[in-house]
Amino acid sequence: MSADTAKGIRLSRRRFLQILAGAAGALVVGVRVAEAGDAPLPPEWLGNDFHDLGAYVRIDTEGNVLIGARDPDTGTGVATALPMIIADELDADWNRVSVVHLGLGVETGGNGKPQWTYGRQRGGTGDSIPAAWADLRYAGALARWLLTQAAAHRLGVAADRLRCEAGTVIAPDGRRVTYGSLVDDASKLDLPAQPPTPKPPQRYTLIGKPVGDVDAHAIVTGQAKYAIDHHEAEALVAVLLHCPWPDGSLASIDTAPALAVKGVVKVMQLKPEPGQPPGQTVIAPAVAVLAENTWAALQGRGKLKLEWKPGASASESSAALEQQAVALLGSQSAPTTRVRDDGDVEKAAKHAAIRVDATYYQPWLAHACAEPMNCLARIDKDQAGLVVPTQAPQQAFAVVQRLTGIAPGNIEIRVPRVGGGYGRRLDHDYVAEAVLLAKAMNKSVRLLWPQSEDFTHDYYRPASVYKVSAAIDRKRNVSAWNQRVASASALAGRGVPADRQWSSEVSADQLPAGLVPNFRSDWYAQASALPRGPHRAMPHLANAFAAESFIDEIAHQLREDPLKTRLRLIGEPRNIALGGGRMLDTGRLRNVLQLVADRIGWKDWLHSVNGLGIACWHMDGAYVAHAVETSLQNDTLGIERVVCAVDVGRAINPLGLAGQVSGATLDALSTALNLAITTRDGKVQQHDWKDYPLASMAQLPDSVETIIVPDDDRPPTGASFLAMPTAAPALANAVFRVSAVRVRRLPLMKEFLRLQ
Amino acid sequence: MAPAQAHGVPVVPDSVIVPEAVRSGIAVEINGERFVHTGDPQMPLLWYLRDVLQLTGTKYGGEHGGNGTDLVLVNDKPVSAIGQPMAKLAGKRITTVEGLAANDGTLHPLQQAFIDEDAIGCGYCIPGWLIAGVDLLKRKPHPDDGDIDQLPNSCRCGVQARVRAAIKRAAAGKAGQA
Ligand code: FES
Numbered sequence: 001m002s003a004d005t006a007k008g009i010r011l012s013r014r015r016f017l018q019i020l021a022g023a024a025g026a027l028v029v030g031v032r033v034a035e036a037g038d039a040p041l042p043p044e045w046l047g048n049d050f051h052d053l054g055a056y057v058r059i060d061t062e063g064n065v066l067i068g069a070r071d072p073d074t075g076t077g078v079a080t081a082l083p084m085i086i087a088d089e090l091d092a093d094w095n096r097v098s099v100v101h102l103g104l105g106v107e108t109g110g111n112g113k114p115q116w117t118y119g120r121q122r123g124g125t126g127d128s129i130p131a132a133w134a135d136l137r138y139a140g141a142l143a144r145w146l147l148t149q150a151a152a153h154r155l156g157v158a159a160d161r162l163r164c165e166a167g168t169v170i171a172p173d174g175r176r177v178t179y180g181s182l183v184d185d186a187s188k189l190d191l192p193a194q195p196p197t198p199k200p201p202q203r204y205t206l207i208g209k210p211v212g213d214v215d216a217h218a219i220v221t222g223q224a225k226y227a228i229d230h231h232e233a234e235a236l237v238a239v240l241l242h243c244p245w246p247d248g249s250l251a252s253i254d255t256a257p258a259l260a261v262k263g264v265v266k267v268m269q270l271k272p273e274p275g276q277p278p279g280q281t282v283i284a285p286a287v288a289v290l291a292e293n294t295w296a297a298l299q300g301r302g303k304l305k306l307e308w309k310p311g312a313s314a315s316e317s318s319a320a321l322e323q324q325a326v327a328l329l330g331s332q333s334a335p336t337t338r339v340r341d342d343g344d345v346e347k348a349a350k351h352a353a354i355r356v357d358a359t360y361y362q363p364w365l366a367h368a369c370a371e372p373m374n375c376l377a378r379i380d381k382d383q384a385g386l387v388v389p390t391q392a393p394q395q396a397f398a399v400v401q402r403l404t405g406i407a408p409g410n411i412e413i414r415v416p417r418v419g420g421g422y423g424r425r426l427d428h429d430y431v432a433e434a435v436l437l438a439k440a441m442n443k444s445v446r447l448l449w450p451q452s453e454d455f456t457h458d459y460y461r462p463a464s465v466y467k468v469s470a471a472i473d474r475k476r477n478v479s480a481w482n483q484r485v486a487s488a489s490a491l492a493g494r495g496v497p498a499d500r501q502w503s504s505e506v507s508a509d510q511l512p513a514g515l516v517p518n519f520r521s522d523w524y525a526q527a528s529a530l531p532r533g534p535h536r537a538m539p540h541l542a543n544a545f546a547a548e549s550f551i552d553e554i555a556h557q558l559r560e561d562p563l564k565t566r567l568r569l570i571g572e573p574r575n576i577a578l579g580g581g582r583m584l585d586t587g588r589l590r591n592v593l594q595l596v597a598d599r600i601g602w603k604d605w606l607h608s609v610n611g612l613g614i615a616c617w618h619m620d621g622a623y624v625a626h627a628v629e630t631s632l633q634n635d636t637l638g639i640e641r642v643v644c645a646v647d648v649g650r651a652i653n654p655l656g657l658a659g660q661v662s663g664a665t666l667d668a669l670s671t672a673l674n675l676a677i678t679t680r681d682g683k684v685q686q687h688d689w690k691d692y693p694l695a696s697m698a699q700l701p702d703s704v705e706t707i708i709v710p711d712d713d714r715p716p717t718g719a720s721f722l723a724m725p726t727a728a729p730a731l732a733n734a735v736f737r738v739s740a741v742r743v744r745r746l747p748l749m750k751e752f753l754r755l756q
Numbered sequence: 757m758a759p760a761q762a763h764g765v766p767v768v769p770d771s772v773i774v775p776e777a778v779r780s781g782i783a784v785e786i787n788g789e790r791f792v793h794t795g796d797p798q799m800p801l802l803w804y805l806r807d808v809l810q811l812t813g814t815k816y817g818g819e820h821g822g823n824g825t826d827l828v829l830v831n832d833k834p835v836s837a838i839g840q841p842m843a844k845l846a847g848k849r850i851t852t853v854e855g856l857a858a859n860d861g862t863l864h865p866l867q868q869a870f871i872d873e874d875a876i877g878c879g880y881c882i883p884g885w886l887i888a889g890v891d892l893l894k895r896k897p898h899p900d901d902g903d904i905d906q907l908p909n910s911c912r913c914g915v916q917a918r919v920r921a922a923i924k925r926a927a928a929g930k931a932g933q934a
Contacts, residue, residue, distance in 0.1 A: 075878030075913045212874050219879035220867040220886060222813020222853035229812035237807075262796070295796065295803040298819075368912050370817065370825060370880035419815075419880030420912050451818035655874050659918065663877050666914030689823055694912060698905035703917045 027059045027143065027187045057086055057143050063167050063180030065092045068102040071132070072123035072391055073215070074421030075663070076720035077656035080214045082132050084652055088206040089140025089198055091164035092179075099214040104393035104413035114397065114408035124391045124421035125534075126620065126718030129652060133715055137198040145196035150185035151177045165205075201650070201712055208712070210655030215417055226419050227389040228374045228448070235376065235444035236265055236290045238437050239297035241304060242457045243285040244683040246272070246531055247311030250285055254305040258289055261303060263296025268440060270433055277494050278531055279427030280399050283457050288437055294448060301450070313529030314682040318364060318463060321528060325465035325486035326359070328524050335484065335522035337502040340509075343518030345471075348480035352471030356554050360468070360546040361745040363676030365461040365535060366454070368692060371419020373449040375434035379404055379442075384411045386434070389418040391425040399428045403435045422721075423534035427459050455692055456684045459533025460677055462488045462526075464505060466546035471518075476558055478569060480518040483546070488528035490538065501525060504534070509578035510543045511617060512551070515569050515586075530679060536667070537724035540619050544725030545672075545732070545746065548615035552733040553742065561605065562733065563597050563614055588623045588647050588709070589616055595645040595707050596627035610640055611738025615726040622717040623647040623709075626665065626730035632738045637752060639669065639700065639731065644723050645707035649714030661723040662704040668727035670695035673749045782846045786811070787855025797843035802826050804842055805852060813853040813883050824884040824909030828852050834891045834908075853883035856890060866890050868931035869922040877913020885909050889923050898927050 058066040067086050073079035083099045086092075105117025120131055144164055151169035152159035154177055162169050167179045201207075218224035243250065255267040268288045273281040287304060291297035349355070376387040384406050390396045393413050400411050418425065434447040449457075464487035471480035490504035502523035513519050535541070551569065555562035573587025593616040605612045611632070616625035629641040644661050651657045674693050678685050686692045732743045735752060745751045781794035786809070793804055805811045805828075814837050817825030821836030828837045829851040837852075856864040866889050869875075876882055888907045896903050904920050911919075925931055 073878075075876075212871060213876050213879075215879060216871045216874070216876055217863075219876055219882050220853075220863065220870045221857055222811075222883050224879060225812065226815075226880060228816065229806075231810055293803065293807045294816075295799045295807065370815070370823070370878060370912055372816065372818075417879060420878045422912070448816075451816070451822060659874050659877070662917050663914035666916055667912060668914075670910075670912075670914065688820060689818060689910070690820070694823060694910040695916075696905070696910060697907050697916055697920070700916050702901055702920055 027057075027146065027183045057090065057139055059143065059179055059183055061180050061183050063093075063096060063178050065090070065097045065167070065179075067097055067099050068118070069099050070102045070105070070118040070121050071128040072121070072393065072415045072418050072421070073101065074124040074391055074418040074425065076124055076128070077213060077653065077660060078123055078128040079417065080211055080656055081129055081652045082136055083214070084206050084211055085132060085136040086140040088204050089137045090144050091166065091205070093167040094206055094211070096167055101416055103415055104397055106397055106408050106411060106413070108407045108409035112407070114401070116394065121394055122392045123418070124423070124720060125426070126720050126722070129716045129718055138195050141196045141198045142192075145192060146186040146189050147179050147182045149189055150182040153185065154182070207652050208650070208654065211653050212655065225416050226371050227376065227387045227416055228371055228419070230376050230387040230416070230446075232376060232378065232444045232446070235446045236292065236441060237294045237297045238288045238290045238434070238445050238447045239294065239301045240433065240447065240449050240453055241287045241289070241301050242283065242453055243308045244456065245308065245311045245313050245529070246284040247313050247529055248285060249309045249311070250287070251307040251309040253287065257303040257305060258300040261291070261296055261300040263292040264289060264300040265292065266290045266441070267300070267304070268437060270436060278459060279395075279429055279494070279533065280402070281429060281432050282436070283429040283531055286433065288433070288447075290437065290441065290445065297448075298450065310682060311529070316529055316682045317680045318678045319680075321488070321526060322361065322463065322465060325524070325526060328486045328526070329359075329465060329467045329484050333524075336525040337499060337523045339502050339506050339521040339523055340513055341520045342513070342516075343480075345480045345482045345518045345520040348473075348518040349469075349471045349482070351473065352479065353474045354472040354557055355469060356472065356550070356557050357467075357469040358550055358553055358744060360466040360549060362464050362466075362542050362545060363746055364463045364530070364678070365671065365675060366458045366677050366686070366692060367420075367422045367424035367535065368694070369420035369422065369424055369454065372451045372454050373430040373447075375431050375447045376444065377431075377434035377438040377447070378444040379435060379438040382406055382410055384435075386412070386431070387414045387416065388431055389425060390415055390428065390431070391418065391421040391423070395426065396428045396431045399431050400435055403432060404439065422536040423538070424458065426534055452687045455686050455688065457531070458677075459490070459531045461535035461538055461541070462490055462505065462528070462532050464542050466542075468546060468550045470550070470554055472554065472558065476560075478512070478516050478554060481512060481516045482520045484522045484524065486524040486526055488526040488530070488532060490532040490534060492532065503539075505539050505542070507539050507543050507619070508580070509582050509584070510540070511547055512569055514576040514578050514584045515571070529682065530684075536664075537619075537721035540617065540725040541668070541728075544615065544617045545728045548617065548726060548729035549732050549744065552613070552729075552736065556736075563593070563602055563605075566593060566614070566616065582621075584618060585623075589618055591709060592616060592623045592625040592645040592647055595709070596625045596643045599643045599645075599705060599707065600627035600629060600641060602627065605737070611734040611736065613730045613732065613734025613737060615729040615733065617725045619722065619725070620717055621649070622719060622722050624722050624726055626723070626726040628727070628730040628734040630731070630734040630738045635756065637735065637739070637749070641705070642669070642701045642703075642727070643705040643707065644727070645709065646719060646722055647709035647711055648717045648719045648722065650712050650716045651708055652716055654708055657708055657719055658706045660719050661706045661708075664721055664723035665704045665727045666695070666700050668724045669700060669731060672728035672731055672746055673699060674747050676747050782842050784842075784845050784848055784850055786850045787852060793842045795842075798841045800838045801828065801840040801842060801845060801850070802837035805837060811852055811854055815880055815883060817881070817884070823881060823911065824888055824907070825881050827884045827887040827909070829887060829891060832891070832894070834888055851887075853886055856886060864890060865929070865931040866893060866922065866926040869926040870919075872925060872931060872933070873918050873922040875915055875918035875922040877911060877915045881909060881911045881913075881915070885911070885915070885919050889919070889926075892923065893926060899923060
């Protein structure tokens with residue numbers, strides 16, 4: 001029995017399928033998460049309050065299929081991939097499918113608590129596809145089952161002798177009935193006692209085929225509406241100005257010049273609510289200028305005369321924090337958490353033939369979303385309506401409900417396509433602001449953060465210092481790996497127990513854990529006033545840079561080809577238990593590594609005028625490797641080629657996956673090359689794209705050669721940030737080969753120029 | 757066909773010519789249509805497009821033009837819409853991303869090439885890339901990599917390699933042949 005079927009049985013008890021005859025003669029199928037326990041509930045207890053488009057699938061009498069994409073699409077392609085799963089199970093004709101971005105599906109449950117219509121709704125955290133895989137296949141399979149039953153009646157043929165293809169049911173004798181003509185009959189049928197069995201993978205027709213982004217046409221014609229593009233008659237525009245210190249306060253303000261600007265209606269102050277965790281209240285004291293249009297609001301903001309009073313954080317600087325981290329790691333003090341301790345590191349170190357040590361420094365990072373923080377909010381006495389660019393509508397909902405007390409079913413949250421997330425929009429400080437302003441003004445408010453606010457008031461990825469030391473035994477094997485990391489946890493203040501705060505900073509099963517018999521990972525907590533939060537691929541981004549650079553340094557000490565060092569370390573194909581149910585499949589890891597090496601022409605690495613670098617990684621059951629070729633001409637560093645191989649199990653949409661791989665690779669290179677947030681006197685020093693420069697076309701490689709390992713035997717894993725962690729170390733390793741400069745500090749370009 | 761008089765409803769003639777009110781303002785042509793801006797002459801084009809006309813394809817990306825998210829063509833030259841006060845635009849011809857396709861909806865070859873190459877991340881910066889790319893293809897129908905390197909845009913989602921492929925596809929006349 002495959003893991004999939006086991007899950008299916010569990011799901012059939014926990015989740016319920018439902019049909020609903022739509023008002024206009026449509027077949028609507030949804031999946032509902034039961035409210036209590038695991039006991040199966042009869043469908044009629046579940047209610048039939050599927051408003052608008054129903055839950056997931058709606059087929060009309062013309063045969064048009066409308067599929068709802070439940071997870072926000074921040075550019076990860078889930079609005080395409082999730083509907084593909086349903087459409088394949090349904091044997092729909094993809095050309096007749098339209099996709100709608102579902103808003104939050106929330107209703108007031110029996111106890112007044114929210115009840116989620118569509119189950120989990122979250123995007124950009126890499127787990128949309130794995131989480132949807134079972135649910136969505138059942139939704140599609142149920143719709144197909146109903147249509148087939150209806151066709152069986154119509155044709156007088158047993159249902160199991162019928163087959164479905166592109167929106168048609170076909171009898172053995174060749175008679176065909178279209179889905180559209182079966183909708184009326186199908187919607188009158190009873191639900192099956194057991195959820196119908198999804199298709200065997202051999203019969204997939206859409207899953208695994210390259211499919212273009214469902215929003216592509218709307219995007220290239222400028223018709224796609226992001227939250228920031230939504231208007232509402234009479235809405236005021238609120239433009240924000242935040243205090244540079246999260247713990248500062250407003251010392252004085254003269255609003256008269258701002259109010260004198262034509263169109264400015266009001267100036268209001270906002271403050272973080274004490275005791276609320278980060279991301280659920282205003283990020284820092286702020287002043288909002290409300291006006292009839294954005295231009296007036298921006299002008300008003302420019303005319304505000306105010307002074308902020310610094311808080312205790314005004315003594316903080318990123319440079320001092322780094323020195324502190326270095327001191328901490330150099331001291332004898334015990335770690336905040338011993339994350340992992342395999343074998344006996346001290347003993348192995350004592351018997352070492354060679355010792356290798358290095359320290360790696362990584363900067364604070366901002367999310368730098370293209371679409372600035374914004375939110376359209378309307379709050380009436382007992383109704384709330386929002387349009388929000390969020391990655392987690394259920395968390396946005398919690399903020400709205402807390403601040404308004406409105407019944408769950410009366411809160412509408414719409415989530416159009418989102419202009420980038422990368423973890424920033426898992427926090428909802430900007431939603432709190434919009435709600436507070438809309439409530440106070442008794443009017444719709446379109447909140448907008450000028451983009452400079454995004455740079456200066458983010459939940460930053462914490463900077464970190466890594467001190468790693470390895471023992472090499474007489475057989476030239478890595479016998480011990482001892483790493484110590486100091487950083488401020490991104491989870492601090494978020495209700496996560498102190499002994500788990502490391503988990504945003506270090507991955508417990510990061511390579512080479514499992515491969516080195518004596519492996520220790522210690523984490524040292526630092527304090528910082530700078531708001532921190534989840535960031536794309538964290539903590540893997542930072543971990544992989546240090547670990548995969550360090551393995552290269554070990555290879556250098558051994559005077560060995562770094563590919564060979566890695567292959568020796570990885571060893572023969574086998575499964576290694578990493579704890580917590582996680583496995584490392586060394587065969588899959590080897591495979592992606594070998595694939596990129598072959599593609600970039602690694603065999604010739606010693607003779608290449610250019611430098612070749614390589615790195616591999618695994619996260620959440622997926623495997624990735626990068627190979628990078630760099631050139632050095634007249635002291636100018638160039639990235640000539642990049643190859644990336646990924647193994648994510650079954651790939652739902654290989655085109656979308658290739659896009660994620662290409663995108664994450666270039667994002668990672670751009671970040672590694674240029675980007676850092678620094679603070680002085682507690683203030684963030686970057687305000688603009690000029691201070692935080694994403695890579696230009698010229699800095700980046702012309703293409704990303706992507707290899708997707710065909711792997712249809714395993715259920716799909718997420719991939720939106722899989723290609724982030726290894727790009728930077730592969731680049732740094734290639735830079736070393738071409739220049740003999742070992743970059744241990746990011747951003748790379750600045751450090752390279754300093755060392756060169 | 758004129759409706760018959762019924763139930764005392766006056767007959768409405770087939771067409772009525774209503775003389776346009778005389779307005780003083782800044783006349784501009786946007787995507788082939790004429791508009792008169794009667795508000796603050798200092799209002800940047802970006803906010804006129806987005807707030808007044810609700811042509812929201814041109815995206816806000818910061819007070820200094822972001823990463824090219826707010827590019828538009830003014831008299832066929834790409835400029836940042838936030839840097840253009842309406843006062844400077846009297847009589848100018850403006851093309852936004854909404855104006856790239858033909859009137860019958862046929863996409864510009866570069867728009868089609870973006871679809872063919874799936875050159876889309878979150879999509880927010882794409883209108884800006886399209887404006888810059890359309891301008892490049894007009895100046896250089898067969899741009900080389902060095903020409904493409906000069907594009908002023910950037911993208912957090914990492915769409916650059918796919919944009920390059922899309923521009924080359926459009927230049928090769930292969931758009932629509934995915
Ligand atoms: S596609 Fe998201 S910023 Fe470019």
